[in-house]
Amino acid sequence: MEKVAIVILNWNGAKMLTRFLPNVLEYSRKDATVYVADNASTDNSVELLKQHFPEVRLVLLDKNWGFAEGYNKALEKIDAEYYVLLNSDVEVSHHWLSPLIEFMDNHKEVAACQPKLLSENDRDSFEYAGACGGYLDRYGYPFCRGRIFDFVETDNGQYDYDVEVLWATGACLMIRSSDFKLSGGFDARFFAHNEEIDLCWRLRLMGRKIFCIPDSFVFHVGGGTLPKNNPMKTYLNFRNNLLMLYKNLPDSELNKVMRARMILDYVAAFKSLLTGCVGDFKAIVKARRDFKKWLPEYVGIRSKVQQMRKTENIVGIYRFSLLWQYYVKGRKKYSDLKTH
Known part of the structure; x- marks a missing residue:
C-alpha cells in the first residue's frame, strides 16, 4: 500500500495539466504518487501525459462519469493509506503535503482535511470553492471561513489556525481511504457539485471529524468546468x-x-x-x-x-439563517456572523 495517492480527475483538461501538473510533481513528497484519472477525454490529455509526464500513473475511464462517480471508479483501482483529490486547476505550494499528512497521522479520529484555498488569480484572497473550511446554515446553504455566498475575503491570516469544520473542499481534499470506502464514497447521482459536502456530512454522522489545516495552502483557478452563472x-x-x-x-x-x-x-x-x-x-x-x-x-x-x-450534534451546522444574516443584517464575513 502506498502512503499517499494524489489523484487528479481530468476531462479535456490538457491546458490545465500542462500548466499545473509540473508544479504538483515538483512540490509533492517522495512518498506521494501522482495519478491522473481520465474521464474519457476527447482532447489530447492522454497523449500529453504519456509523452511529457511518464512518471504520472494513468487511470483510464471508459466515459465521462463526472466528478462523483469518476472518483469512485478511479479510487477503486488505487491502494493507498491517504487519497488526495486534487483539481487539475490547482497550483500547490512548497511542502503543501507535509502539514496535511502529519495532522492526519497524529489524529486518527479525523477522516479528512483540506488546506487553505486561495485564489490563483488574486493570491491575497480566498477562493470561492472552499476557502478555509466549510459549514452549512440550518437550511443547507454552504459557506466558508473566508467566503459567504459571492463575497470573498482577503486573506490576512485571520483564519490561520486548525479548526474542525463540517466539510472540506473537493478541490483539494485529503481523505483516509478506509473512511472513503466505509462511507460508500461519493453519491454517483450527484455527478458534480455538493458531492464533497454530502460525503463529509455522512462521515460526520458516522462520528468522524473533518478539519481545515491552513499551514498548508494551495491556489485554485476555479470555475474550470462550469463557470459561475451557468x-x-x-x-x-x-x-x-x-x-x-x-x-x-x-x-x-x-x-x-x-x-x-x-x-x-x-x-x-x-x-x-x-x-x-x-x-x-x-x-x-x-x-x-x-x-x-x-x-x-x-x-x-x-x-x-x-x-x-x-451522533445528533454535528459540528459545523449552524442554527441561523445565512440568508437573513447576509442580506438583512449585512454580515458578509465569517467572523461577523452571529453563530449563537
Missing part, C-alpha cells in the same frame, strides 16, 4: 443540495427544513426571472421537479444513512 451549475447545485438535505437531516429537522427550502427556492427562482436570468429560473424549477421525481429512490438511501448515525 444554468447547468445552478441546476446541479439546487438539485444536489436538496438530495443531500433529504439524506442527512435528522427526522426532527427534515420536514420543516424541506418546507422552508421549497419556499426559499421558488423565491430564488422568481428573483432570477425578474432580473432577466431566465436560464437560472428554469434550472431551479427543473431542480425542484427532478428532486421530487428522484425522491422515491432516495427513501432507502436515507434509511441507510440514518442507520449509520452515531
Whole structure:
C-alpha cells in the first residue's frame, strides 16, 4: 500500500495539466504518487501525459462519469493509506503535503482535511470553492471561513489556525481511504457539485471529524468546468443540495427544513426571472421537479444513512439563517456572523 495517492480527475483538461501538473510533481513528497484519472477525454490529455509526464500513473475511464462517480471508479483501482483529490486547476505550494499528512497521522479520529484555498488569480484572497473550511446554515446553504455566498475575503491570516469544520473542499481534499470506502464514497447521482459536502456530512454522522489545516495552502483557478452563472451549475447545485438535505437531516429537522427550502427556492427562482436570468429560473424549477421525481429512490438511501448515525450534534451546522444574516443584517464575513 502506498502512503499517499494524489489523484487528479481530468476531462479535456490538457491546458490545465500542462500548466499545473509540473508544479504538483515538483512540490509533492517522495512518498506521494501522482495519478491522473481520465474521464474519457476527447482532447489530447492522454497523449500529453504519456509523452511529457511518464512518471504520472494513468487511470483510464471508459466515459465521462463526472466528478462523483469518476472518483469512485478511479479510487477503486488505487491502494493507498491517504487519497488526495486534487483539481487539475490547482497550483500547490512548497511542502503543501507535509502539514496535511502529519495532522492526519497524529489524529486518527479525523477522516479528512483540506488546506487553505486561495485564489490563483488574486493570491491575497480566498477562493470561492472552499476557502478555509466549510459549514452549512440550518437550511443547507454552504459557506466558508473566508467566503459567504459571492463575497470573498482577503486573506490576512485571520483564519490561520486548525479548526474542525463540517466539510472540506473537493478541490483539494485529503481523505483516509478506509473512511472513503466505509462511507460508500461519493453519491454517483450527484455527478458534480455538493458531492464533497454530502460525503463529509455522512462521515460526520458516522462520528468522524473533518478539519481545515491552513499551514498548508494551495491556489485554485476555479470555475474550470462550469463557470459561475451557468444554468447547468445552478441546476446541479439546487438539485444536489436538496438530495443531500433529504439524506442527512435528522427526522426532527427534515420536514420543516424541506418546507422552508421549497419556499426559499421558488423565491430564488422568481428573483432570477425578474432580473432577466431566465436560464437560472428554469434550472431551479427543473431542480425542484427532478428532486421530487428522484425522491422515491432516495427513501432507502436515507434509511441507510440514518442507520449509520452515531451522533445528533454535528459540528459545523449552524442554527441561523445565512440568508437573513447576509442580506438583512449585512454580515458578509465569517467572523461577523452571529453563530449563537
